[in-house]
Amino acid sequence: MYLEIVPGCLVLESGTGSGSLTTSLARAVAPTGHVYTFDFHEQRAASAREDFERTGLSNLVTVGVRDIQGEGFPDEFCGRADSVFLDLPQPWLVIPSAGKMLKPDGVLCSFSPCIEQVQRSCEALKSHFTDVRTFEVLLRTYDVRQRIIESCLVNEGDSNERPPRKRRQGSAEGNNGIECTSSPTVMIRPSGEARGHTGYLTFARLKCFA
Numbered sequence: 001m002y003l004e005i006v007p008g009c010l011v012l013e014s015g016t017g018s019g020s021l022t023t024s025l026a027r028a029v030a031p032t033g034h035v036y037t038f039d040f041h042e043q044r045a046a047s048a049r050e051d052f053e054r055t056g057l058s059n060l061v062t063v064g065v066r067d068i069q070g071e072g073f074p075d076e077f078c079g080r081a082d083s084v085f086l087d088l089p090q091p092w093l094v095i096p097s098a099g100k101m102l103k104p105d106g107v108l109c110s111f112s113p114c115i116e117q118v119q120r121s122c123e124a125l126k127s128h129f130t131d132v133r134t135f136e137v138l139l140r141t142y143d144v145r146q147r148i149i150e151s152c153l154v155n156e157g158d159s160n161e162r163p164p165r166k167r168r169q170g171s172a173e174g175n176n177g178i179e180c181t182s183s184p185t186v187m188i189r190p191s192g193e194a195r196g197h198t199g200y201l202t203f204a205r206l207k208c209f210a
Contacts, residue, residue, distance in 0.1 A: 009082040014068035019048035072097030092124040129204035
């Protein structure tokens, strides 16, 4: 959504990895757009290429072997990309190259697991980008359980009227003018242990210079 990818867009990605995100990008730009994804690891790129052929996405995705962090994006994409996605150890080194690839008002997104990486990337974005925003992505699981809750109310006219309260387990007050009901209630609370790691998505828009 924040990358503003629609059918027909040209998207650049580095690195490819397993190709999971690339698959989502390809489906977003289909049927007339294209994703050019790069990975420095030749075997990993070949494996992703085979996956795209097997899943019928090879007409939407081109996989290249290139050290984007060291070399930047190929000049052939200069000013042509609608969006750029970076998943690199040092994305701030690639931001100048990514800016050259984007169309005016194009959007860049960078994923980083550490806030220190985000800080350095944001510093690099100051010169030629605007509308810089970072979102933390954190997996949190919840325990969901169903409990039976008993409530007791004093009947009208009872000489020993008391305010409504929960009935204690084993209480015999239900026979002394007190009406008790029970109902299932869903209770939710965060799990005490958070598995996984933090992640940060930083979005920025290329400035339009008159």
